[in-house]
Amino acid sequence: MIARPHAPTDASAALDTLAGWLASARHVAVLTGAGMSTESGIPDFRSYQGRYTQNASLADVLSIDYFLHNPAAFWEAFKEIFELKLTGDKQPNAGHRFLAWLAAQGKTVSVLTQNIDGLHQRAGSEQVVEVHGTLQQALCPACGRMHDLAHVLAEPLPRCLSCHTALKPDVVLYGEAVHRFDEALTHTLAADVLLVLGSSLEVGPINLLPLEAQRHGIRCALINLDATRMDRCFDLILRAPIGQTAQALQARLEGSR
Missing domain, CATH: 3.30.1600.10 (SIR2/SIRT2 'Small Domain')
Incomplete structure (x- = not known):
């Protein structure tokens, strides 16, 4: 885990903090990239x-x-x-299932995905914006x-x-504009928390979402194995597998009820 100056300094504390953000949030926007599906064998x-x-x-x-x-x-x-x-x-993994579970708890969970594999819908997520198509x-x-x-x-x-x-x-092929970017931005700016999962944040304009969230005072968290050039936008960063982290977050959220 990499800690920003005002972020927790160890992984367990970071998980506690993120779980607290998610527990209090009414609307969570989640941007997912290729790293979201690698644990499903893609x-x-x-x-x-x-x-x-x-x-x-x-x-x-x-x-x-x-x-x-x-x-x-x-x-x-x-x-x-x-x-x-x-x-x-290919089947949804623990990360996909966690987002569907979070929505089932009564929260609005807007999944904004760069992936084209359909695994979020297969896991049960209903509000999915496929910015790169399907x-x-x-x-x-x-x-x-x-x-x-x-x-x-x-x-x-x-x-x-x-x-x-x-x-x-x-x-979306190279040379074409992404789909539904305005919709993705609207969901992001309406959220209490922006959670980015498994994205290198190299592809624009989707990589601008954390920057816009930061500018509007929205809490931003990143779960990704590698550093990104947008790391400065995040209040909390976890360098850990998504499935493992999702399971740890769900256990904390279930234990807090």
């Missing part, structure tokens, strides 16, 4: 980079330009990169018809059932 997105360094970077392959110019090659690469997620056999569907760029994952997986190059146009996954 690799960090950046771990795929090595597969594409010889001929094209990951950013090139997963770009809107690459999709528009070569949809067949795009879909071949996309399905390879996200194979583990597309199989649908793997669970694909969109026709021509007519706007949505298609489910089963249709996407049925053919190497999935096409629209209405107009036969090559489908685009309903995710």
Whole structure:
């Protein structure tokens, strides 16, 4: 754990402090990144980079330009990169379940996720803003018809059932704007606590949420194994696994009732 000047100086005290914040909060905004799902067996997105360094970077392959110019090659690469997620056999972990449990206690829990795996919904969270989209569907760029994952997986190059146009996954590709940022910001500024879980905070504009929360006097906590360039925005930082930390927080919250 890294302590800010006014933060607890040991991990147990930090957990006690964070549990106290969550206990008194009516509205908790939670920003989750790739580290949230690694404990479910889904690799960090950046771990795929090595597969594409010889001929094209990951950013090139997963770009809107690459999709528009070569949809067949795009879909071949996309399905390879996200194979583990597309199989649908991954399950929510203790971190996902904790957020759903917290909401079940009567609190408003706004989950603002950079992940596209759908595990928050599978865990039972109902208020989820997927700022980078979802793997669970694909969109026709021509007519706007949505298609489910089963249709996407049925053919190497999935096409629209209405107009036969090559489908685009309903995710934010490089070169596109994030989804629903204004909504994510609104939830953040309405919260009593902003909790960031497993995000490197490298991708904008989502990485501005802790800065905006800090500016508005909202308590900010980060649970992440590595340092981020936005660490200065947080009142409390825990360098610990998310699942383990979530279980410790839930035990404290249950013990305080």
